[in-house]
Amino acid sequence: MTAILLDGAVIARHTFSELEPRVRALGKLGVRPGLAAVCVGDDPASAIYVRNKVRACTEVGLHSEVHTLGANCTENALLEKLERINHNPDIHGVIVQLPLPRQLDAGRVQRAIAVDKDVDGFGWHHLGALVAGHPVYTPCTPLGVMAMLDYAGITIEGRRAVVVGRSVIVGKPMALLLISRGATVTVCNSKTPDLARLTADADILVAATGRAGLITADMVKTGAAVIDVGINRLPDGKITGDVDFAAVNAKAGWLTPVPGGVGRMTVAMLIANTVTAAERQSGMTPA
Numbered sequence: 590m591t592a593i594l595l596d597g598a599v600i601a602r603h604t605f606s607e608l609e610p611r612v613r614a615l616g617k618l619g620v621r622p623g624l625a626a627v628c629v630g631d632d633p634a635s636a637i638y639v640r641n642k643v644r645a646c647t648e649v650g651l652h653s654e655v656h657t658l659g660a661n662c663t664e665n666a667l668l669e670k671l672e673r674i675n676h677n678p679d680i681h682g683v684i685v686q687l688p689l690p691r692q693l694d695a696g697r698v699q700r701a702i703a704v705d706k707d708v709d710g711f712g713w714h715h716l717g718a719l720v721a722g723h724p725v726y727t728p729c730t731p732l733g734v735m736a737m738l739d740y741a742g743i744t745i746e747g748r749r750a751v752v753v754g755r756s757v758i759v760g761k762p763m764a765l766l767l768i769s770r771g772a773t774v775t776v777c778n779s780k781t782p783d784l785a786r787l788t789a790d791a792d793i794l795v796a797a798t799g800r801a802g803l804i805t806a807d808m809v810k811t812g813a814a815v816i817d818v819g820i821n822r823l824p825d826g827k828i829t830g831d832v833d834f835a836a837v838n839a840k841a842g843w844l845t846p847v848p849g850g851v852g853r854m855t856v857a858m859l860i861a862n863t864v865t866a867a868e869r870q871s872g873m874t875p876a
């Protein structure tokens with residue numbers, strides 16, 4: 590058995606094709622959705638992620654701007670920058686590229702983004718809305734995972750799902766989205782005893798740990814949907830996920846590659862959230 594590969598590039602293109610008429614409709618109102626990305630320092634991985642986001646904006650017809658501050662910038666300088674962007678009517682969505690240098694409090698910075706422009710959905714307003722079952726902007730990575738599951742026609746309701754990782758940006762919102770769709774969800778962390786026993790019971794297994802090769806074939810149920818969120822750089826420079834791809838590919842029913850899987854969908858969902866933000870800020874009802 591070989592798993593069906595969930596190709597992030599293909600599914601992202603499908604998402605973009607659905608966004609295009611919405612972008613055209615905004616254009617008729619004289620509105621071009623705009624995304625501002627704020628970067629601090631010169632982390633090479635962050636630079637690649639931001640470049641991918643800018644490229645996706647261009648592909649779908651969005652305006653984008655990148656604001657870069659030095660690695661030593663103060664929190665006040667960053668907050669002032671965000672305040673100016675918050676008030677720019679040409680910008681409908683704002684993101685701060687993570688990670689931030691240690692002198693900056695990422696939580697406080699995230700919360701300085703205007704609620705209606707917080708298209709990463711990391712602010713407390715959006716996380717709370719997700720908990721309450723009334724999501725506005727949902728964090729893009731888990732949203733992208735849901736889009737992949739739906740694209741592949743994978744049943745969620747009534748299934749056992751295991752999310753390995755409990756971060757605010759991936760693990761927790763991922764669990765909430767799966768719960769909202771009727772899955773029975775277990776959330777694991779680095780202290781979880783007998784991780785393999787739990788993961789081996791999962792119909793849907795989401796790995797979001799940042800530990801290369803953590804999920805081995807013996808930890809996977811035959812025929813399961815295995816979603817690899819992890820992005821890990823090996824000593825030889827290669828990028829790999831949290832899943833032992835070759836072995837799990839022979840056992841899973843569906844599998845996402847790294848690179849070319851969830852990462853593409855994270856970007857696609859950011860673009861989708863920005864289009865939705867532009868619609869809301871223009872008085873349109875989002876599709």
Ligand code: NDP
Binds near residue numbers: 760
């Ligand atoms: P964090 O470091 O914030 O969280 C990692 C989580 O994994 C923690 O909850 C941690 O547990 C858990 N964990 C670590 N080791 C183990 C283990 N051995 N067994 C079980 N759980 C473990 O990372 P993020 O959530 O921000 O990101 C996770 C991964 O996803 C990273 O590789 C990141 O690069 C990638 N990523 C990919 C994106 C994409 O678009 N594809 C987007 C965002 C992130 P504990 O809480 O106990 O420490």
